[in-house]
Amino acid sequence: MPAPCSACGASPAALRRPKTGHALCRACFLAAFEEETHQAIVAGRLFRPGETVAIGASGGKDSTVLAHLLQLLDQRHSYGLHLLLLSVDEGIAGYRDASLAAVRRHQRRSGLPLHVVSYRQLYGWSMDRIARHLGPRNNCTFCGVFRRQALDRGALLMGADKIATGHNADDVAETVLMNFLRGDVGRLRRGVGTGPAGGEGAVPRCKPLRHAYEKEIVLYAYFQGLDYFSTECVYAPQAYRGYARALLKELEAVRPSAVADLGHSGERLSLRSDLRMPARGTCQRCGYVASQPLCKACVLLEGLDRGLPKLGIGKHRRLRDKLRDGEPLTQEERRRLGAPAEGEPPEEQEPRGELGTDEEPWGRRELRGPQDLDF
Ligand SMILES: [Zn+2]
Ligand SMILES: [Zn+2]
Numbered sequence: 407m408p409a410p411c412s413a414c415g416a417s418p419a420a421l422r423r424p425k426t427g428h429a430l431c432r433a434c435f436l437a438a439f440e441e442e443t444h445q446a447i448v449a450g451r452l453f454r455p456g457e458t459v460a461i462g463a464s465g466g467k468d469s470t471v472l473a474h475l476l477q478l479l480d481q482r483h484s485y486g487l488h489l490l491l492l493s494v495d496e497g498i499a500g501y502r503d504a505s506l507a508a509v510r511r512h513q514r515r516s517g518l519p520l521h522v523v524s525y526r527q528l529y530g531w532s533m534d535r536i537a538r539h540l541g542p543r544n545n546c547t548f549c550g551v552f553r554r555q556a557l558d559r560g561a562l563l564m565g566a567d568k569i570a571t572g573h574n575a576d577d578v579a580e581t582v583l584m585n586f587l588r589g590d591v592g593r594l595r596r597g598v599g600t601g602p603a604g605g606e607g608a609v610p611r612c613k614p615l616r617h618a619y620e621k622e623i624v625l626y627a628y629f630q631g632l633d634y635f636s637t638e639c640v641y642a643p644q645a646y647r648g649y650a651r652a653l654l655k656e657l658e659a660v661r662p663s664a665v666a667d668l669g670h671s672g673e674r675l676s677l678r679s680d681l682r683m684p685a686r687g688t689c690q691r692c693g694y695v696a697s698q699p700l701c702k703a704c705v706l707l708e709g710l711d712r713g714l715p716k717l718g719i720g721k722h723r724r725l726r727d728k729l730r731d732g733e734p735l736t737q738e739e740r741r742r743l744g745a746p747a748e749g750e751p752p753e754e755q756e757p758r759g760e761l762g763t764d765e766e767p768w769g770r771r772e773l774r775g776p777q778d779l780d781f
Pocket of ligand 2: 689690691692693694700701702703704
């Protein structure tokens with residue numbers, strides 16, 4: 407006979423909460439989890455009445471729980487939000503098509519509007535094609551940069567005031583740990599993004615589940631019977647984040663509050679006021695926010711379009727300068743930038759999405775048509 411629930415004392419406990427250690431019944435756990443999310447939304451002033459909120463929906467557990475909770479709490483507490491689902495199709499066969507199917511099932515059940523933006527449509531390159539050019543490493547660099555912009559562009563297209571993402575307490579703690587270990591002050595300052603306008607993109611972002619433990623999100627999805635997709639991406643996850651994640655799991659096993667504490671440290675960290683932060687400008691090519699003349703996505707795209715996929719990653723400044731000045735690269739230099747070896751067959755062309763054009767590969771990418779994604 408299991409112990410009684412420590413909250414209601416009536417029902418038998420169904421679980422021990424990973425965050426607090428309390429033994430709770432199913433109903434009390436669900437209620438506590440929902441109330442804590444509501445409190446986080448209120449305390450962080452994440453939303454204003456009347457706002458249109460695009461929920462970044464990947465089909466995974468975090469964003470599925472987020473979409474379910476926002477809809478439920480919006481009704482329960484009358485936030486007055488217009489909620490939308492926004493998905494990014496990276497073009498990863500066997501992974502994203504299956505997870506998008508989970509998003510579509512959620513869309514049908516919830517009745518929320520759904521919009522999907524694809525890498526192929528926005529950039530002319532699917533992740534599968536990028537990976538064929540690039541080889542097994544660095545795919546996550548491309549994917550991360552492209553996804554950030556894709557979410558912004560999709561949100562603008564849908565007229566959203568805000569993007570809500572499913573980042574949980576573990577994600578936040580991992581990011582704090584990783585940026586701290588790397589001494590990445592800029593990301594430490596921006597990354598935690600506690601306020602309503604946290605983040606660096608064009609549309610303000612918020613993380614309503616930033617205090618929710620990953621384990622509790624899994625439990626919540628399980629007890630609510632939510633349908634989500636749970637396979638890892640076919641491309642290897644970012645190696646360094648993997649170490650931060652493993653370290654965090656070890657710390658959590660010793661002391662469960664480590665997850666929350668690290669997130670708290672990230673919020674409370676005070677940085678020297680005389681540290682120079684990169685200036686925020688706009689990309690000369692696409693108009694997206696950038697601290698350099700070209701945004702990171704445009705630099706990566708230029709490398710892909712030139713057949714030198716590694717141009718935008720790593721320390722290739724001298725070679726980038728040579729290219730900019732119109733100087734030819736040697737075979738060896740081209741090889742270092744990921745060009746195929748002599749005699750290798752050229753890769754088959756993938757038709758550009760209906761919104762891109764082939765005529766202006768170096769110019770500003772005009773995204774014409776009724777769905778004008780440019781801004
Ligand atoms: Zn109970
Ligand atoms: Zn750009």
